[in-house]
Amino acid sequence: MSSYTHEVASLNAANVWSMRTAASLAELQGDSASAADLRAEAEALLxxxxxxxxxxxxxxxxGQPDGTQLPVRHCYDFSVVGTTIxxxxxxxxxxxxVSFFQRELQTDNWMRALSPWDADASYSPRPDHQWNGAYPAWPxxxxxxxxxxGAPEVLTSWVEGLSRTANQGPMGQAHFVEEAVPGINGGARKAPPQLPYIIDWSCSSSGAWIELVIEALFGVSVAADGTVRAAGCVAALDPQAVLRGLRVGERHYDIHASGGxxxxxx
Structure with missing residues (x-):
């Protein structure tokens, strides 16, 4: 994208989250002054x-240096703002x-990184950041x-389609949405390494899917002091689901769909 520059919501929302998290860690170490300063900075940026x-x-x-504001219909703001603040x-x-995501980004078995209605949608054919597909971490x-x-039901109804995309092995650096390239066995097809796509067959950011299972489906959160909580939505898929052997520090836990x-x- 050519328009996603300067003052963006995503990374600044992440800064708010980071300062709040650092404040909790400082407080745990007894540094209440640093914790207060970090929280004040976070609240000032929010x-x-x-x-x-x-x-x-x-x-x-x-936000641009001349004061203008460019509307950006990219998934990064949706995802990072949504997961941090x-x-x-x-x-x-x-x-x-959520409505924007469902209307302009979500597909049956993958998603678009950029809305087709964004003014920058013709900037590049690369499917990791454009309307024709998405990088593996984005879904x-x-x-x-x-x-x-507050829309876990949208996630749980989407998971079955996403699972079909996983049948091709590790997620690629990008997969096409089916309105751009027909899928394969019901999943969104991996993009190829050849020009103009230049996409790797697999990508380390496939690891983001582990976080989806632990933090969203099973709803696990770990406080700075190591307290573990669970309040997920996986019961909508399988009320008997159990995440076994989750390690937090030196302790191990089984997380149940009920939140137990x-x-x-x-």
Whole structure:
């Protein structure tokens, strides 16, 4: 994308989350002064992030040096804002973001990185960041955002289609949406290494799918002091599902679809 520059919502929302997390760690170490400073910085930055929101659209703008605001219909704002500061958004904003995702990004078995209605949709044919496909971490991150934004049912109804895409082995650096290239065995087809796509067959960011399972489907969160909580949505897929042997520090846990947590011997 050529328009996603300068003041973007995603990375600044991540900065808010990072400072809050660092504050919790500092507090755990007894450094209350640093914790207070970090939280103050986070709270000072938060309104600027929310000010980038386009009311009713579910998207954010990229602020330019001359003061103009470019509306950007890319998944990165949706995913990162959704996974870092969802609780700071009003219910209406959260609902609009989910609606935007369903309307312009989501497909049956994958997603578009960029809305076809974005002005930059013809900038490049690369499917990792354009309308014709997405990088492998984007569906996993979008799924976590859906859960955090209060729409876990959208995630659980999407998972079956995503699983068909996984039948090709490790997720590729990008997969095409089927309106660009026909799928394979019901899944979104991997993009090839040849020009103009230049896409690797597999990608380390496939690891984002582990985070989707642990943090969104099973709803696991770990506080700075090591306290483990679980409140996921996997029961909608399998009420008997169990995530076994999750290691947190030196402890091991089984996480149940009901939200129950059992410490195990490891």
């Amino acid at each position: 309104p600027a992030v929310i000010a980038r929101y386009v009311p009713g659209e579910g998207i954010f703008t990229a 969802a609780d700071d958004l009003t219910p209406g904003v959260r609902d609009d973001m 996993a991150d979008a799924g976590r955002a859906l859960a955090a934004l 947590i059992t410490e195990t011997a490891g």
